Amino acid sequence: MSDETPAPDKGAPDDFLTRILDQLVDLAQTARDWVRQEAEATIKEKIVPPLQKVGLAIAAGFGAASLMVLGLIFIAVAAIVYLSDLVGVALAFFIIGAAYLLGAAAFTAVKVRSMQR
Numbered sequence: 001m002s003d004e005t006p007a008p009d010k011g012a013p014d015d016f017l018t019r020i021l022d023q024l025v026d027l028a029q030t031a032r033d034w035v036r037q038e039a040e041a042t043i044k045e046k047i048v049p050p051l052q053k054v055g056l057a058i059a060a061g062f063g064a065a066s067l068m069v070l071g072l073i074f075i076a077v078a079a080i081v082y083l084s085d086l087v088g089v090a091l092a093f094f095i096i097g098a099a100y101l102l103g104a105a106a107f108t109a110v111k112v113r114s115m116q117r
Helices: 012-087 090-117
Strands: none
Touching: 012 090
8 A cells, every 4th residue: 555645636727717617607697697687677667668658649649640530531521511502512622622731731830840949
């Protein structure tokens, strides 16, 4: 039996570096997971509810605009029927068309002024 002490393992420094690198990789993955969870929570709390509110507002606006256009069509048809008895069909269409063009011009002027400010 010999009392020789075992020689130090030649692969020990490489094993040490490998363990350190593995731990650094684990730390990076943990940090990545934490950032992902925080980002997900922030998006769920800060971004999704306002976007849902905007979506509902836009949907309500489209619904209101559609009903308004439908109402304007009925008003225009009623005005054409009424005016056609008074001034004739051609002049009734002209009057209603001119009223719509004046309304469009007014809305366009308001939009241009608001864009220039």
